[in-house]
């Protein structure tokens with residue numbers, strides 16, 4: 146550390162009032178000196194010690210990257226490097242590791258601070274532990290994809306015949322999920338027939354018409370015949386502007402039972 150920087154910082158740190166106030170901030174606070182080789186830490190608060198498990202003596206003089214590990218996203222680091230290079234504020238969420246090896250999600254904010262008294266710019270970093278929020282988000286996203294997956298169940302009813310009942314409202318996202326599920330299922334099962342049952346669909350929209358069109362194309366490529374059951378008259382009328390199903394020569398029956406009977 147440059148002698149004169151050291152002296153001036155000592156002066157600042159000796160200001161008990163400010164030091165105590167920063168220690169009470171419910172987050173980690175780090176100050177680094179970009180004028181020194183590898184931008185080392187020159188100050189940490191108590192919040193940083195509590196969050197990371199490292200004591201001030203162990204980290205002052207080091208670059209903050211010692212908190213990183215296997216799971217740290219290289220894109221977040223690139224964003225930090227870019228920000229520091231241009232002396233701009235950056236905010237990232239990244240995986241860091243405590244002294245005992247435990248991973249935590251760090252909401253890190255770094256900003257340049259010009260100290261007039263010292264005629265120098267320093268970087269101040271603020272670390273917030275957002276592990277609980279991140280884990281809740283990951284869980285919610287897992288459940289959301291589970292719900293979507295379960296909302297388009299494909300039921301094998303006989304050898305090489307499966308039924309896909311459409312229930313409720315179909316939007317773009319559900320449609321994509323359905324197409325993914327079907328292509329995965331048909332690849333594994335090598336079904337000859339897939340019966341798409343629309344008897345539980347209450348409102349028809351453009352997505353459902355396009356869905357049938359795309360599903361038919363997909364199954365055609367995979368050598369599986371699409372059969373539609375449970376079409377209500379209003380669906381047939383509404384489908385005209387979106388897709389010409391007569392062109393697709395789709396087979397359609399009133400019920401799944403009738404379709405199965407006809408296949409046999």
Ligand SMILES: Cc1cc2nc3c(=O)[nH]c(=O)nc-3n(C[C@H](O)[C@H](O)[C@H](O)COP(=O)(O)O)c2cc1C
Nearest residue numbers: 175177208209210212213222225226268269270272
């Ligand atoms: C003030 C300050 C605080 C920082 N705090 C953290 C931190 O808490 N966690 C972390 O992973 N990186 C932190 N960094 C980023 C690293 O020190 C380093 O800039 C980053 O790893 C990108 O540079 P590199 O590719 O040379 O490692 C901080 C940087 C500065 C300037």
